[in-house]
Amino acid sequence: MDRREIAALLAYIGRLDPRTIRTDHAEARDQIAQWHELLEEVPLATPHGWDACVVARRHIRLSAYQILPADIARPWESYKRDRLHRHTDPTPAADPDDQAAWTAELVGTRRAVATGTAQPVQYRQLAGSRVNPRLEARLEQVGSCIPPEARAALAPFRRARAAREAALAQGQPDALSVRCDWCQAPADEPCRRRRIGPDGFARGSAVRDEPHPCRKDLAATQQGQQTAMA
Structure with a gap:
């Protein structure tokens, strides 16, 4: 989250828990800087199930303690860990002889899954997902997966x-x-x-x-x- 998103999140939390509101400009600036330092790598929301506002509302509703940045960061780490556990690393479409491109595609796919911008890819036998179209085109060009x-x-x-x-x-x-x-x-x-x-x-x-x-x-x-x- 950038500073504007941190400020929006703190404004939302302040409406639910007035204890987090800082009326002094210097204190509010320091609060935003502190939360940004701790939550810079945590997105405000992703297309696949993560929303920091939902996490904050759940904490305020269930806990009597004032919310801290760690109460947002810990669920985010659990969210990433759960998605990576359900991901099965599909075969990259890059040429296997090009080790750099092969590794870069694997890393990019894992990062997209972990950050919530892509869904985990499960085994086709269990989930029925389609083969990558680029792999299908390559297989049709080669004629067989066995030389x-x-x-x-x-x-x-x-x-x-x-x-x-x-x-x-x-x-x-x-x-x-x-x-x-x-x-x-x-x-x-x-x-x-x-x-x-x-x-x-x-x-x-x-x-x-x-x-x-x-x-x-x-x-x-x-x-x-x-x-x-x-």
Whole structure:
């Protein structure tokens, strides 16, 4: 708060608690200087829930003691701490290779949240917030969050996914988009080799690199039906 805002706050407090009123000009000037020194970093109000006048009115209503600058500063620190605890640091839109810009965006976002000029960003799974439009545009430009070199290096370790991506690249139906009637694998899960023991119970369920033929046929049938309807 600047000196004019401090003077306005003290005038409001004086209407609720006459004990804070200073009739002498020198005393009033010293009071404003003292409160400004202690509350210079505390805003008078923010767009998201903070209002020093509300805090002062609550103190006067609940406490028999004369209000002090600390009775405004302590709730402000609690307000900032609570907002930062609910903030989850969304991924900056800056280039990750530019460490200075990446750090500056993180710090700027945290400062905006702490000072009440921006709302805390929570996890999208819990709050349903949208992805930063700049990140969406960057992802559309790149095409994938995994570089092609990394995808090729990971292919031997996730053969089922690599086979699915290769089939889609060749224009074949996505077999993993449907449930497998043979091994009962749900959609988006790879098929499994079911070994049945002499007692009739399954003894193993190793992951298959390729979907079962019946699953491929079912995916092709559904794709043909959707094409015909379109």
